Amino acid sequence: MNALELKIPPPVVALLLALAMWALVALGPALPWPEGIRRVVALVLALVGASFDFMGLVAFLRRHTTINPLRPANASALVTSGIYRVTRNPMYVGLVCFLTAWAVWLGAWLAFAGPVVFVLYITRFQIQPEERVLTTLFGDTYTAYTRRVRRWL
Template sequence: MSANLIPASPDTAPDRRRRFLDNRILPPVLGAANGLAMVAAAGALPAAPLPLLVRIGGFALAFGLAGRFGIPAIAAFSAARTTINPVQINRASTLVTTGVFARSRNPMYVGLTGLVAALAFALGNAWLLAAPLLYAAYLGRYQIQPEERAMAARFGADYAAYRQRVRRWL
C-alpha cells in the first residue's frame, strides 16, 4: 500500500484542533456573535446593495423558515423532556423523530441559520449573504457531525434508521 493511501492518524495536530472545536460554542451564541459581526461589517464592506424586493422577500422567507422549524423543534424537545443544550450531547434522553424532526434532523439549526440569513437580507448588503453560509458550514462540521456520532452511539439502530429516512438540513 502506498503512503498516500494510508488514512491520517486521528492523533494528528489538525485533527486535535478540530476535535477541540467540536461542540464548544453554543450555536445561538455563535449566531448572535455572527449577527453582531454582520452589523459591524455592514458599513465597512464595499457597497453591494440588494434590490428592495430581494431584501423583503429574502427576509420574509428566511425569517419564516426560522419560525417554522426552530420554534416547533424547541417545543418538541421540551415535550420529550430531553436536553436542548447542544454542548452536552451525552444528556440526550430521547430520540425525537416526529413533527419538524420528521423533515429535518436539525430543525433548530435550520431556524438559527434562517435568523442569520434574515439579518443578512435586512442589512441589505449582498456580501453579508456569505455569513449564513459560513455559519451553516461551521455548524455542519463542528456541531452536527459530533452530535451525529454521539446520537449513533447512544441510540444505535434507531438513529441509523432515522438518519436514512430524514435529511440533515432540509
C-alpha cells in the same frame, strides 16, 4: 480542531456571525432590491426561522429530552416526529433562516457569507459530534433515521 467541538452554543455562534455580517455591510455592494421588498423578505425568513426553532423546541420538550446542544450525551429520547421528519436539525435551520433574514435586512451581498459560515461551522463542530453521540446512544434506530431524514433540508 476537535477542541471546538460542542464548545460554543449555536445561538452564540449565530450572534457572533450576525455582528460580523453587520460589520461587512460597509465593505461591499448593496443588494439591488428596494427597501420595502427587503424588509418583507427578511420578515418572512425570520418567521420561518422562528417556526423551525419553535417546532424543534416543542418536540424536544414533549419527549422530555435535553435541549442543551453542548451535552448531546444527556439525550434521553430520540426525537423523530413532527418537524424532525423534515430535518434532523430544525433549530439550526431556524438559525440559518434568521441569519439569512439579517443578511437580506442589511442589504449587502457580503452579509450572505454569514449563513454560509454558520452552516459550515455548525456542521463540523456541532452536528457531526452530535451525530457520533446519538449513534452511540441510539444505535441502529438513529442510523436508520439518518437515512430517512436529511441533516439540513
